[in-house]
Amino acid sequence: MSEAARPVQFRGGGFKPGMRRGTGLAVFILLIAMIEWGTRAGWISNLTLPRPSDVGLTFVDLWQTGLLWDHLLPSLGRLIVGTLLGVTAGIGVGVLIGLFTYIRAGLVPLVAAMFPIPKIALLPLFVIWFGIGEGSKYALIALGTFTPTVVAAYGAVDNVDRTLIRMGQSFGLSWISIVRKIVLPGALPGILSGMRVSVAIGIILLVAAEMLGAEFGIGAYILQAGSLYDLERLFAGVVILSALGVLTSWAIGMIERRVLRWRV
Amino acid sequence: MVVLEDLSLTILAGRITCIIGPSGCGKSTLLRLFGGLERPSEGQILQSGEAPAGCLNPLTYVFQDFALLPWRSVAGNVSLVLEDHGVRGATRHDVIADVLARTKLADFHDALPKQLSGGMKQRVAIARALAVNPAVMLLDEPLSALDAQTRELLMDDLIALWTRQPFTGIYVTHNLAEAARLGHQIVVLSRRPGRLRDVVELALPLTDRHPGQADLEALQTRLWELMREEAEAADQELSHV
Numbered sequence: 001m002s003e004a005a006r007p008v009q010f011r012g013g014g015f016k017p018g019m020r021r022g023t024g025l026a027v028f029i030l031l032i033a034m035i036e037w038g039t040r041a042g043w044i045s046n047l048t049l050p051r052p053s054d055v056g057l058t059f060v061d062l063w064q065t066g067l068l069w070d071h072l073l074p075s076l077g078r079l080i081v082g083t084l085l086g087v088t089a090g091i092g093v094g095v096l097i098g099l100f101t102y103i104r105a106g107l108v109p110l111v112a113a114m115f116p117i118p119k120i121a122l123l124p125l126f127v128i129w130f131g132i133g134e135g136s137k138y139a140l141i142a143l144g145t146f147t148p149t150v151v152a153a154y155g156a157v158d159n160v161d162r163t164l165i166r167m168g169q170s171f172g173l174s175w176i177s178i179v180r181k182i183v184l185p186g187a188l189p190g191i192l193s194g195m196r197v198s199v200a201i202g203i204i205l206l207v208a209a210e211m212l213g214a215e216f217g218i219g220a221y222i223l224q225a226g227s228l229y230d231l232e233r234l235f236a237g238v239v240i241l242s243a244l245g246v247l248t249s250w251a252i253g254m255i256e257r258r259v260l261r262w263r264v
Numbered sequence: 265m266v267v268l269e270d271l272s273l274t275i276l277a278g279r280i281t282c283i284i285g286p287s288g289c290g291k292s293t294l295l296r297l298f299g300g301l302e303r304p305s306e307g308q309i310l311q312s313g314e315a316p317a318g319c320l321n322p323l324t325y326v327f328q329d330f331a332l333l334p335w336r337s338v339a340g341n342v343s344l345v346l347e348d349h350g351v352r353g354a355t356r357h358d359v360i361a362d363v364l365a366r367t368k369l370a371d372f373h374d375a376l377p378k379q380l381s382g383g384m385k386q387r388v389a390i391a392r393a394l395a396v397n398p399a400v401m402l403l404d405e406p407l408s409a410l411d412a413q414t415r416e417l418l419m420d421d422l423i424a425l426w427t428r429q430p431f432t433g434i435y436v437t438h439n440l441a442e443a444a445r446l447g448h449q450i451v452v453l454s455r456r457p458g459r460l461r462d463v464v465e466l467a468l469p470l471t472d473r474h475p476g477q478a479d480l481e482a483l484q485t486r487l488w489e490l491m492r493e494e495a496e497a498a499d500q501e502l503s504h505v
Contacts, residue, residue, distance in 0.1 A: 262378065
């Protein structure tokens with residue numbers, strides 16, 4: 001009459017990517033080991049890819065001669081000044097667009113028109129406006145980081161919980177208090193995640209600007225190496241850029257963990 | 265679209281007025297009108313008399329979804345509404361300590377909202393409302409986001425708070441049990457456009473009302489009978505959005 005009892009099969013779970021420490025590093029090491037093996041065994045010709053150990057040696061050489069700092073420091077300076085200008089202006093304009101109807105109506109189409117312009121195309125113009133020196137490089141990086149920051153910032157302000165703003169009004173908070181204590185902190189997560197994109201774009205534009213006229217800088221170094229088809233030096237430069245990208249992304253991650261501890 | 269129509273109400277000082285009605289009848293709109301968060305297309309909301317001394321924000325809300333700033337601690341959320349009214353230093357500290365003690369939150373001074381249960385969050389919101397020493401508390405379905413047991417606990421807390429220091433309360437709810445427990449006066453609205461259906465007065469002191477009490481149950485049944493048809497009709501209505 002009664003059948004044998006069977007256990008219920010588990011069918012939940014999954015769809016929840018977790019964190020596995022070291023997996024990323026393992027993929028990196030495996031890939032580099034493959035290339036090393038390939039170039040040594042000869043099934044990757046040394047015209048296709050440089051030997052990773054040679055790239056490493058070039059890098060050590062760069063370090064020892066002090067050339068690394070000669071190239072890296074000017075690049076870092078340009079990246080920091082340019083990004084700082086662009087991101088600050090972008091957050092300012094983005095928040096204004098988020099707060100005021102007329103500014104939104106007037107500037108959103110302008111930002112939409114500026115966004116898709118390849119900023120590198122404007123470099124000759126910047127050279128006329130700001131000179132061949134650092135000015136044009138700052139301007140290029142600033143403009144490149146400005147547009148994505150604006151879009152992220154006003155999106156973030158739009159997404160601030162309206163019930164919190166109503167609450168502020170119902171307690172008689174002043175307009176400036178509502179902006180400072182409710183809107184800005186509420187928009188911070190969105191602004192910070194927009195900064196990840198902005199800084200990455202900043203690094204791309206940094207190299208572009210340095211390729212078009214600089215004696216020192218990672219971009220100039222890569223360009224020189226490229227025109228001599230010196231793959232070891234080219235890749236050493238590319239590795240520095242990647243490291244810069246990872247470093248900035250990590251730094252923003254740190255800031256997020258510190259400032260956004262309240263997030264659920 | 266007309267949400268409320270031909271509605272004339274007097275709210276009495278020092279008593280709790282509960283407003284009930286079928287869903288979508290404009291209860292919450294009415295409450296937002298009371299506090300000046302909404303502008304009536306016709307008619308007026310008048311306040312008579314002066315607010316009590318030390319009152320920072322005469323018309324103060326407690327919201328259904330708590331509306332706590334997630335980046336501020338419990339004390340910081342209370343502090344927020346004092347900062348703008350120029351309450352500083354030791355005074356602010358004392359006010360915060362006092363309201364947190366009255367809402368049983370003294371041990372949670374530095375906790376963040378994400379660490380608190382729903383009931384605790386609403387206690388913080390009530391503490392915040394008490395901090396500005398309001399003339400009228402506007403409670404917008406304050407217990408609707410909570411489970412039934414927490415709701416009982418918070419009702420007891422509200423009764424205790426009122427008994428210690430009677431306040432004028434306007435309490436919007438769709439829960440008839442809450443209205444029967446907390447209301448000195450229960451206003452029943454019709455479905456949209458909301459009109460005054462009935463006003464029920466309750467003389468029984470708040471402290472003498474207990475869950476499951478026969479006369480309160482009878483009152484709830486009476487209120488439900490008043491609303492039933494309207495609620496059914498409201499349920500069948502298509503919304504015109």
